[in-house]
Amino acid sequence: MPHVCDDCAREFTRMDNLRRHQREQHAEESRGGTKDRVMGRENSLDPDIFDDDSNMSFESDTEILNSSDREEETEDDDDEEIESVTSEEDEEETEDDSEETDSELDGSVTSCEEGEEGEEEEDTDEGDMEGEEEWALYRDSTILQPLNEGEVPQQVLKETRRFGRTGTLEGKRERKSYKALVEDPMLRYSGQYQETCSDLYITCQVFAKGKPLALPVQTSYKPFSTRWNWNEWITLPLKYSDLSRNAQVAFTVWEIYGPRKALAVGGTTVPLFGKHGMFRQGMHDLRVWPDQESDGAEPSQTPGKISNNDDQMTRLGKLTKKHRKGHMVKVDWLDRLTFREIEMINEKEKRESNSMYLMVEFPLIHFDGVEYSIVLFEKGADDTLQVRTQAEIVTVPDPEMLMENLVESKHHKLARSVRSGLSDKDLKPNAATRDQLNLILGYPPTKAMSLEEQDLVWKFRFYLTNQKKALTKFLKCVNWTLPQEAKQALELLYKWQPIDVDDALELLSPQFSNLMVRRYAVSRLQQAEDEDLLLYLLQLVQALKYEDFNEIKRGLDTDKTRHDTVSSTDGSYADSMVSGTVNVISQDGFHPLQSDFPTRKPEESIPVTHDECDLATFLIQRACKNAILANYLYWYLFVECEDQDNINRDQKVTEMYINVMKRFSQALLKGGGECRKRRSLLAAQQTFVDRLVMLIKVVQREGGNRKKKVEKLQALLADPEVNKINFTTFDPIPMPLDPEVQIKGIVVEKATLFKSALMPSKLTFNTTQSQEYVAMFKYGDDLRQDQLILQIITLMDKLLRKENLDLKLSPYKTLATASKHGFVQLVDAIPVAEILASEGTILNYLRKHSPNEKGPYGISQEVMDTYVKSCAGYCVITYLLGVGDRHLDNLLLSKSGKLLHVDFGYILGRDPKPLPPPMKLCKEMVEAMGGQSSDQYQEFRRLCYTAFLHLRRSANLILNLFSLMVDANVPDIALEPDKTVKKVQDKFRLDLNDEEAVHYMQTLIDESVGALFAVVVEQFHKFAQYWRK
Structure with a gap:
């Protein structure tokens, strides 16, 4: 026979005494279904309650509560739940005492004492408990009684699905002094002078910021004899979603004072949400402030939770919560003894405090057998939360960082x-x-x-x-x-x-x-x-x-x-x-x-x-x-x-x-x-470029103004002895800039220098076709960036032509012959700034060189179409390439109506001016089309949409070309080579479909036309150019 310790023997002896007592004294009550209410299920076994056969000392005025889960919180730890466990009977019980205790047990475990409402609630619980193990609730703990008596009981937690429940009111009420009784004789008939428990009721109301959110709710009438125990679930006229973060519930205990009069026994207030925004759950013992009506002020004058770090109830409650959550090792027989001792300490603390405590229970939310918490959520609340400004970042070494994942590698191989x-x-x-x-x-x-x-x-x-x-x-x-x-x-x-x-x-x-x-x-x-x-x-x-x-x-x-x-x-x-x-x-x-x-x-x-x-x-x-x-x-x-x-x-x-x-x-x-x-001609080109570079160096070292330098340039070109080469006439060689053109000499009289910091030279070449070829030779400037952009413009022009869309683009030729010099083809066009200064408007300039009375605005229809198409083409292309530093001096216009851009020193979104528009489309350019309400402007917009859609379909080709240039020594690409392709890709907006892309282009055009800051910048540029001249 296995050994049984003395404590276990006493426990099971008490169980046998209880069963014997119920069979002899409560047989009729058991047949009436009282036992069912205690057990929560019909035809259950006898409840497992402990008869006091031991010499342990318990308080005689304590009662059996309906749950083992009580929680205590302090202001410092607002969400800390404290589980309160009730205690046992005091000392040895006689048979008469046992009868009284059993009667109280029946009233405590059920939802209300011998009331119809309590019977209905327990009937509901019976249906929920069918097919499950039986539940019995006692003061010391909640015990799961197995159907097999040989099994060992286990500590469990009670589940509930109601909004909130009022429990018991514990503590002694102090009677009024005789002086108060003389002053108000009606007090003699109040509950304070009754030998039994007076008939009290509780009102409950929700407040927020000191204002009530709904009408108060009152408990139903219930007669009391030995203690106050409502055990009634309360449903407030509010939804969880209606509650604010600072919502708090106020309980006031009332007694009848006279006809239509009530006297406040005491009040208490508790916030509905903890400091982490979580709705309260489980049992709570709230301190009742005597003779005061609860208030919903902030801070409340009747707080149910009082901060006291030395409070034994708080400390033991925290340990009880850890045990309930499984953070401590559970030993059944030792836990039962410990919980009894905890309850004795709690009762002693309550008694010594000379205060009254109201026990309330907040619901536990269950769905499909899973327990959930009600969490407050406010949109944007995270933005207003305070954060630590001096938070420390702790670096934790990870030895597996950047190492191969063996699982993924194995999956990959398989x-x-x-x-x-x-x-x-x-x-x-x-x-x-x-x-x-x-x-x-x-x-x-x-x-x-x-x-x-x-x-x-x-x-x-x-x-x-x-x-x-x-x-x-x-x-x-x-x-x-x-x-x-x-x-x-x-x-x-x-x-x-x-x-x-x-x-x-x-x-x-x-x-x-x-x-x-x-x-x-x-x-x-x-x-x-x-x-x-x-x-x-x-x-x-x-x-x-x-x-x-x-x-x-x-x-x-x-x-x-x-x-x-x-x-x-x-x-x-x-x-x-x-x-x-x-x-x-x-x-x-x-x-x-x-x-x-x-x-x-x-x-x-x-x-x-x-x-x-x-x-x-x-x-x-x-x-x-x-x-x-x-x-x-x-x-x-x-x-x-x-x-x-x-x-x-x-x-x-x-x-x-x-x-x-x-x-x-x-x-x-x-x-x-x-x-x-071919090899011989390439050598001749190299010699020509080298001699030309030597000549330009001599010119740049020449002192004096621009006029003297131009004279020096012409003199050096005309003297074959200086550079050991005759620049005026030589054997025909392919022009490095355009090998289809054969040059044979330089026209000395037309050689000049441009008005700029580097003073590039303008050279006019004689060709074998008896024509002149004009080009600019720049020394001291890296032309590789211009060379790249003009190559991409040429490519885009051919892509659009394949789609039968000729936008009259003029991608002039540029060739870098070294990292510091190169050739640029010159086109017959005038800067728009000069046109506006001399003619007033672009329309006047086009009307002057291509008049036609039958055409739009007195201009040839062909010239107007060329102008509109070239504007549309360059607007879209310069936007895609992110060309910056756009002003009217680097926009050129030819007599045939072709608009073109020059000087691509800023690309991929870089711009020396602040807040540049997406594309260069100033009001002067729009007015040349007849304004925003003209047919030409609407045609311009349509061409922009069409060109954008066609180029989007060839986006992969353009992106591939830029990806091959990331390591090229191009200035704006070298700044952020890893972001070069991404910048171009973002311009294409490949995440949009065609319809969305058209709408996006509409937005860019409208934004560019209405860009006010660009007008101001243009005026500053005009003043700068004026003072420079």
């Missing part, structure tokens, strides 16, 4: 193993998956795919092989560090539907370093025409930075071996270019590019080993076949080789460009007669 390829070949997506794949394929090149999206693209890779737009997305999903995965991707690469040339540019970006992928991209570029290739040539030269430098160098060695050549002792032409010397220039004039190879019979064709090759070999092969490509490739490479002043430049990059230049020189030398002639 999902992309060779075995999965067998089942993935026949996979077909459903409608939802297909829509998701189409959404992914529509992402711009800069948008990174999530891991889930990458896995989805990989899973349906065989299905996507028929969609050429999907190849770049698929290659981005590949982890090239895993050999098996890379092998699968490369095998699938040549089975994919061939991609367009525009998409092939993305494969040349730094994101793709795999050699086979880059060669595949080059193979797609071989399908492009020379005219299209010329549009991308600037970016392709920059893409050489992401090639394999060792392979480029091996190509140079291979060419030398193939042609049985030997290196010269003085160095190659490319070396001389990089050193900045002019050793390649003879003293007598022009001569061909010096070579590392001895003179021998040239081969008739450029050797091609296979269709696929690296990017450098491809560019050299195409340049050897096209004179225009050869011209621009040479100067693009020369600028990269010459740009050694860039301190951030990697020397390996410079060495790579030198190797490419050497290979280009070798290819031209070993080509046919046309290639050797």
